[in-house]
Amino acid sequence: MPAIDKRHLADAEIERIRRAYRVERTIDEALTWKLLRRRGPDYRPPQIGELEVRLGNFLSSRVSGPFRIDELRRLPGGGSKEMFRFRLRRVEGGGTQVEEDLILRMAPGESIVETHRQREFDVLSAMDGVVPVPPVHWVDADGSALGSPGMVCGFVAGVAAPTPVQGEGGRISGIGAGFPAGLRERLFEDFVDHLAAIHRFDWRAARLASFDVPSAGTTEAAHLALDHWSRVWAEDAFEEHPVITLAAQWLREHLPVADEIRLVHNDYRNGNFLFDEASGRITAILDWELARLGDIHEDLAWVLFPGFAAQDEQGNPLICGLGTREAFLDRYQRKSGIAVDPRRLHYYTVLNLYKLAVLGSATNARAAADGQTHLDVMMNFSTGLGYGALAGLYRILDATEARP
Template identity: 45%
Template sequence: MLAIDGNKDRPSPAFIAELRRRFPTEVEVDRVLTRKLQWRAGPGYRPLPLATLIEGVARLLRTQLQTPFAISDARWLAGGASKLQMAFMLEWHRPGAGEQRTPMVLRMEPAESIVETSRMREFQLIKALLGTVPVPPVFWCDAEAEYLPYPALIYGFARGVTKPATSSSGVSGLGTHLPPELRARLAPQFVEHLARIHTFDFRKAELSAFDVPSPGTQCAQWGVNWWERVWEEDSDEDVPLLRLAASWLRRHAPALDRASIVHADFRVGNFLFEEDSGVITAWLDWELGRIGDRHQDLAWTTSRAFGHYAEAGGPFLVCGLLDEAQFFAAYERASGLSVVPRTVHWYKVYNAYMMAVLLLGTGYRIARNGKTHQDVLVTWLMGIGYMLLDEMRELIERGA
């Protein structure tokens, strides 16, 4: 662990500069992580009245719209362990469409999030993928909290559900059980949408908040640097297994064969669908998206945390939809891209490493310092971190 400054709650400029030097990554990722540390000594999270958010939205819209507008029906949206969300109705003159009443969602960071990400990257990525896969339309972004208490974006309210009315689920959609007739409708869309994301021509889109990795291992190294830096920023204990994992990841870093848009949280619980028709209406939670290696998504999506076994002793189903062999075969047909098992395995280790860092490092830090609206949930999630460490150990041993 870095010894420049032992007070991570008030990190010194020298401490921040040393982290930036040791762990180079994408420009926007570096900017957001640096801002997190620069703001860390500020006040913790305090409950915000809806009136404060409504006024912040109004201030933002007055800089964007030339005609009168009205905000109504504001209410909190539940769900997620990461961001604050407010639904509202906007009455406005929409350019090219005339007078409208549009349901919208404000998505805003707390004082510190369990995963610190860029609202501008999320905004650009959703906007770029509109028309390629189902996503809510995005309208405005307050990337530097000029108008709202914290960085935020505004997008259209997407209708649908994350699970059947008769199904139970855990935190963030974990443990969702999908009945056979529903998964038969959802599975083809699920695979097709992932293939469309990975084959999307990102070079024709406005993605200025993203860096494109060079051929070779830069993509993998950027990723390891990102999460090793976060561990150094947030942790208060030394976990030797995490140091071993970072070393293993660097030593076995795969070369990037094709740069693709990566969603980075493509799974059950992060898409909405119409329960009657089974049509997927929107893909959500793009905050960790990057231009990188498609195998990161493939490894994440096939994590056993997101699936369940089929009825009557059937096979384990990826995200509760189809078995792994069927999933990979369908993906290769839909995308025309190959699935490299060795690279999938590397990203399984990488994903476990990332989650252990977030739960045992960042989760601990923000809960202890009172920086999040989800402090109880985040504290509970910390307990899963040790299970992830054991999973990561098994994966490393299997791949050594």
Template identity: 45%
Template sequence: MADVRQLRSHPTDEWIAQMRARYPTEPSIDEALTRRLRKRGQTVSYSSPTLDHVGERLAKFLGSQAEGPVAIRNLQRLTGGASKEQFVFDLDWVRDGEQRVGDRMVLRCEPAASIVETSRRREFELMRFGGSLMPVPPVYWLDEDGSMMGMPSLVSGFVTGTQKPAQVSSNVSGMGIHFPADYRAALAPQYVRYMVALHQAEIPADGLPSFVRPAAGTTEASELLVNWWARIWAEDLYEEAPIATITEHWLRRNAPVLDRASVVHGDFRTGNFLFDEASRSITAVLDWELGYIGDRHGDLGWVITDLYITREAGVPYHCGLFAGTDDLVEQYEAAGGLPIDRKKLAWHKIFCTWKQLVLSLGCALRAGDGRTHQDVLLTWLSGGGYVLSESLRRLLEEHG
């Protein structure tokens, strides 16, 4: 049998089947992860498509989807983001029998690889679901398998707003964004209110068909999550990290029982919402690709990881908004949120920190090896894995 390091770079059908059997997860997630392995063996290096090439494919795609003639103007690359390749353009089209002129749109596409390999179908469904609860860019068209665009893609509306106060510096992926007191007073209640609305929303019987609904009263939700990210680590790592294995075993031994299935955004943090600088109203919640149905504690656990801590006068703030875990939980419950179990929250904080480690020392390095337009950025992000290792060591020592 081939060396496992070689198999990670050039997966065989047999090895892919072994990964699928070892880490059972949701069918749509399994499909996305299997697709990326098959692409990995075929991709030598990635280069971004030219605007002319994108424009030609986009015109054919929208021409086959829209109800009338379309005209695409001002197609440009959209900067930002560490995951998908994005473009912005103006569209003349017919919607519900009405001629529309100059609607600003976003095209979101998968490169050959990215720091997160996800399903555009899941993202499309979640954005539609979330759009009834909070401001979310409207989604219009989906090329699920890339047969039209050459890569799985979706088209959404463009929403204006900023990620941070004008006078505040930040790092990539929302790290380092800190909100002064007057911004916190305006934004934190909106942020919490939208999170509460998402977690409490009832999922219609025919809603979110691409998602598995874990059973309440079981550990199924936790097991699916751990399998998802354990599989990614097994497929992406370049060298073993004992702390990753120790954490995976801890998570499995201590898997919490689900009390109520909620829609979880999966990446609900600063950098993933836009707001209007003048009114300080949130204009859009973005990046739904990591969402799932599971335990609401997952979204709060992501917020309180060390990665998104900022400081003001020595006081640590989670996502630059909440003065400690108690502040976040108190605001969440005061907004009508379901009760937060501190033991479950601790499990999800450890899980989310482990997930960040997998993204840093596994996914970022693997995708950055010539398979994405963001290779420099992803290689830089991988350096955070060693800081995250120490965070995990301390968390396991505290809760072990």
């Protein structure tokens, strides 16, 4: 049977993939957009002059009164999305001059993970006043104005890693960043308490129309998460891999029941929050693009992933570089009022490794090979991490099956 050309998937093949996996409506939109975009030319990052015109047109229908865009510039990093910073100068009613530092966050052709800007915009809007997040202003969910789906939010002061970075981690998206003792003790409390606040949040009172809601007391939350990453594998993998096949089978056979449906950040870790080094307080929780309504154990297993850990001065591993596993689970349960279920925690540990293996060995390699990214070097580097995740996935499956 000839290999499928995934760079130029036919409409019928895209529809076959869409029917094979059940995912949320807006996740389906984002993944389908990716496949349609992939059939086009190699990705070309927008030129600043071109982007300034598009951004001006976009804001003209959203900003009342005269305004001017100044100092538009591309920011370094941004492994998932392209990031730009600019200053918006405008005149309010009565002639008051207002200046704002803003961030434009846009989707490239393909990125480390494909997500939907409306979902990110909605959840950030809902989190305002619950935990520290960047204020969000406007969203172009389909990219019709900006040329690619994008969102404008406020600039928040802070750093994502201490200066200098402690230990060997933190160089790629803050993963594995460590913190000096005095700083990490203060950050640890905020880190745990904010996660507890996210999980306690009454999402039913929020405007989250872009999110589908799985049913409590069923396996639907886990099923949606598993089908999401299984679909991504079907879209992006260059060839089948036995560990992925075995993992998908195990995950499907052991779907856990979610007794409660709560808001899950889905990428809560070091590198995804900003903090003030002087006070040791978190100033913003970032990167909400993967948020979903589901089982909080998906977040907990992510925080506890050893790949995000960093060592203390005695060489002991600290989760996300901040505290011991025992201290994290103890404080989280006290602050959230939610008991941690070891069986569900194990399930989502396997699911998260599955996700990392899919994104690393398939999605990131595909984006680089097909010329759809602005970060070829980073994508190829993370491909290596994906194969490390495959090895870890094999080890945990092997150990799981060996249990009595």
